[in-house]
Amino acid sequence: MEPYENPRLPVDARVTDLLGRMTxxxxxxxxxxxxxxxxxxxxxxxxxxxxxxxDPMRASTSAMVTGKLMNHFNLFGAAAPRRMAEWNNRLQDLAATTRLGIPVTVSTDPRHGFVDNPAAGAHTDGFSLWPEPPGLAAIGDEELVRQHADIVRREYLAVGIRLALHPTADLASEPRWARIMGTFGSDAHVAARMVAAYIRGLQGDALGPHSVAAMTKHFPGAGPQKDGEDAHFPYGREQVYPGGNFDHHLIPFEAAFAAGTSQIMPYYAMPVGTPYEEVGFGFNKGVITGLLREKYGFDGIVCTDWGLVTDSRILGSPFPARAWGVEHLDRPARVEKILDAGADQLGGEAAPELVVELVHAGRVGMDRIDASVARLLREKFLLGLFDDPYVDPDAAERICGSDEFTAAGLAAQSRSITILKDRPSAAADPILPLQAGVRMHVQGVDPEVAERYATVVDSLEEAHVALVRISAPYDERTEGFEKFFRAGRLDFTVEELQPLLATAAAVPTVFDVFLDRPAVLPEIAEKAAALVADYGASDTALLDVLFGRTKAEGRLPFELPRSMEAVDAGHEDVPDDSPDPLFPYGHGLDVQPPTE
Structure with missing residues (x-):
């Protein structure tokens, strides 16, 4: 047994020994x-x-592990929990064949929600299902968030995932931004409490063998995207602060530091109109070294967002590197700038030869390399990967999606639902809760699920009430990777509104809107008998609320603007700045339980 393999030695001693042996x-x-x-x-x-x-997402596993000597991977796609556990064990077996047997750290984007976006989250069958983060913020219960993250931890551990590429500490300050669904809403202090609770649920009081490490993102806050466009794409590369609100976006990250987040990910975007260099945050020495390392004293791992260096193809379409502000640099120079900025690891890249080239050319010193490698090794040792990287497939099958975890997720889905309106007119009584067995016409709802609560009818003429589930509107973009990003307008077109309003005119209608970001809903709000919002909820979770079986506790985690004119007039960095929102931040009604 070499010293680095000895679990009885202090972590720092093991790191020093292994570092000295590495080429x-x-x-x-x-x-x-x-x-x-x-x-x-x-x-x-x-x-x-x-x-x-x-296609980097279909690359040879053995070529990366035994050829490029890589041992950190972001799992793309999914399989049944048992198969994921078996895959982890095969991957660790492969890593054990390398000269030093350094185990693999498997990471993932969120897997416990409803959204399936290769850039943001992967809905995974076999895991418990929860509302997306805005839904947790809508409940506002720190202990629930900690319990949720603890369940995430237990399900991840069961299949071998040891690094969560979350939580997201960004603020929903720009309502058009396509990644609001990953945030804890627009209030910085609420988000700070949620982020801290999430990290404690994943990591515990200190990082150890039973932890999942948290990579909190996207420093220094990715919400203020110009016109709400996303920085995955060239037209969304600018992050702006017309309201002078840069420091406000740091508040959730300060809570993450206090909670002990093991890692930080800077965003793609480049700051415009600030004291910092106008280059992407992953290249930005003033932000990573000056602000993160020096001002906040963060000495954990800094990993860049994915694909800052190399052009690639995703889903068959060209996907240029997100080298915003340094597009003119070649690949070695981009890596050199990232390392000079203070990052330890390059996400979404598989080009170790570029670091080797820079060192041999004398452009990067070994001391700089060793500082980052020591941080990366230390986390592996703290997580216990060198002592036992394997998992039990039988336990994975038993733990993931257990009855207990599934019930907890379903309860949270119902709790997060927000009642925006519950009265057909000013003079009418509330329509909720609905009466069991009511004759109901459904759209966007599984009729078999609805039949457990109501008598489902095919036509509006037969119905006493209609239930219509819709999603917040957006501008559909179909160019390759862009199709996964619901961006652009927040209001419905005339053509989209017409059938919805026709239903509301024919029969009292309950509308449920999936808010993956804010929506402009004045026409629907006016005509609806009741209007509710969800942030990821099954038909069962929604119907339990509508029929009074479960109490909805949700309060809006961001405001719903009254018009697109109000959105256009807002400041990207200032949360909830509409002068007259249709529904303000924190709005939500209570539904009275049915009388006996």
């Missing part, structure tokens, strides 16, 4: 984390000879 190539491999795919049967992905090699 430059092994160190460079540690500094890259990219996507890795899984086959449905839990086997490692190994493309056939001659298969296209320009």
């Amino acid at each position: 430059l190539e092994e160190k460079a491999g540690l500094m890259f984390q990219t996507m890795i795919a899984i086959n449905p049967d839990g086997s490692l992905v190994e493309p056939e000879p001659g298969a296209p090699d320009d």
